[in-house]
Amino acid sequence: MSSETFGPSSSSRSAPEHGRQRAGLWSVVVLIPALLLTACAPATPAVTASPKPRVTVTPTPEPVELAPLRGTPRLPGSVSLPAFSAKIDNHEGARPQIGLERTDIVFEELVEGGLTRYVAVWQSDIPDLLGPVRSIRPMDPDIIVPFGGIVAYSGGQEMFVQMMMDTPLVNAVFDYDDTGLFYRIDDKDSPHDVVVKATDIVAAHPELAPPVQQFEYAEKPDEASAMLAGSPTTTINTRFSDARWPSWSWDPAQASYLRSQEGEPDLDSVGAQLHATNLIVMRVGIDWTYGYVPKTVMVGSGEAWVSTGGKSIHATWSKDAQASPIRVVADDGTLIALAGGNTWIELVPTEDGSVELVP
Template identity: 60%
Template sequence: MPSARRLVAATLAAGLLLATAACAAEEPAGPAVKTPRPTETALPAPPQPVLAPLRGTIAPEGAMKRPALAAKIDNHEGARPQLGLERTDIVFEELVEGGLTRYVAIWHSDLPDEVGPVRSVRPMDPDIVTPFGGIIAYSGGQEVFVDMMMNTPVVNAVFDFDDTGLFYRDDVHESPHDVIVRATELVGRHTELPAPPAQFEYAEASAVPTSVTEGPGHSALQLRFSDSRWPSWVWDAAGGGWLRSQEGEPDLDAAGAQLRASNVVTLLVEIDEDTFPDIPRTLMIGAGEAWVSSGGSTVHGIWRKDSPAGSIRLVSDLGTPILLAPGNTWVELVPSSGSVEIIP
């Protein structure tokens, strides 16, 4: 017979087995554990390069979605050096009263924080800015001229009417040549506006501008608006651009660098001196002689603008569209009473 100690041990072992089995029966089996597969996250497509409409240069797609900003920029000696002219896409120089000139400057691909000094509008400005759409900033003007500008499809930002802090007077220039507009803030308030359409035709990166293929090379342009204003441009082969001077002195930006352009488009224009007493009006709707300077050469042709909303078309004497060099452009609206000299 087994001893009492062995019977107790056997009984305890059997009890443990029964208890373990009972506990195992009471606990439900857990779900099968699956190893998760790594999910594949679709990466956003990189921005595709596009052509900047007012420069003909390659730019990131998203950077071109904002509207253009035009501003009426002072060119009185007291307004120099101006803010932001070195970053413009296109600048128009026009004759105003007293034989002086002012600018209609356009920014799109490169927008400064501030530009100026801004001044009042003139009767030709609506025909200049309408093709660009977007925004026009200025400091006021005669009521008839302001009304003309207000009747365009362009958003008007006017110093005289502003109570939102878009404009201010700086302490660098003396009044009235001291009104500055906060350009980035102004454009940021109108993100719903579309980008501007192209205004000129440009040679592709692998091609050369029409001035090089059809025109002779030369070193300088000498232009005369009046006895008070005679800008000039000298070809800088090392820098690949035209350097600007006014009345024989280098025309400098706020950082002390000479203003430059990839293209200088010179248009001979008629001036209406009768409709508005003492205010010359450049006639932008019409046609006339043109000289387009790019790449150290100049091609002669004609310009034509058929309507306020139409862009300026340039055709060479051979009947071909004039292709500009990619880059910024200055448009010189030289009155027919002035002169254009191409210097070899």
């Protein structure tokens, strides 16, 4: 290393300058150990705040309540509604009916003269106005009592009216109405012109409970019994008499059965064809105790077919008391499950009636 740069002394430098150089050298000597000590000292670990764990709260979904007569999620406001049943006219002069397309369940029954009438039941979607309303028949208490709630009709033979009055149902009767809940409309001829303010009657009876579930429903449409074990069926033809032969055709586009009467499309009040998600055809006996007025035998059992999703399954129906719901059991003994949606039930007489399922 050159002495010119780092030498300790030189005769050409003065004493003070030499002293300054030594002082500077000493400072360097002292500083280096300090730096070494600092470098060798253990490092203080850095303190880093741990992030708080992220908590994801997944809300528990509220249980979905199903409409008891439809097997679909309840509509807002329908949870506490009672069933509203009505005798609906099916004479040519009564068509198209008002509100029939909004029913949960419809029964078609034989009446005098080979004609048919409906027992229509609403709960999930009760119209403000429905009709035309007609008179009661002797089998109607056996059909309607399991639903509870309210029954509306225009009147009937005294003995038949009394049969219905003797049930726990609230009876709303046109012949006895002095409140304006029933009235006649202008665009239909009498006696096919009586309509009823259904929601007004329901609102007057907040004490009534909703109906109990009548049939089993599958969680998914393709899990309905007919879909799982039924045979393909494109058309179901039924015959009540020479005057009435309703039929149903499966429409894949609408995923429902479309109704016809006497070979013509059966239309609703807005011009669309009446339809059903499920169709139950029951073979029933007829009791002629009341002369020319037939009574469909509802307490008993018989052959049945259940159609859903373009397939039909053979079954047996049974009902052990007036207040009991109808049970429909497949040939393997299992209780049949319907798809969620509306249901029509054809009560086809074993005497003179017929059923044909077309693949």
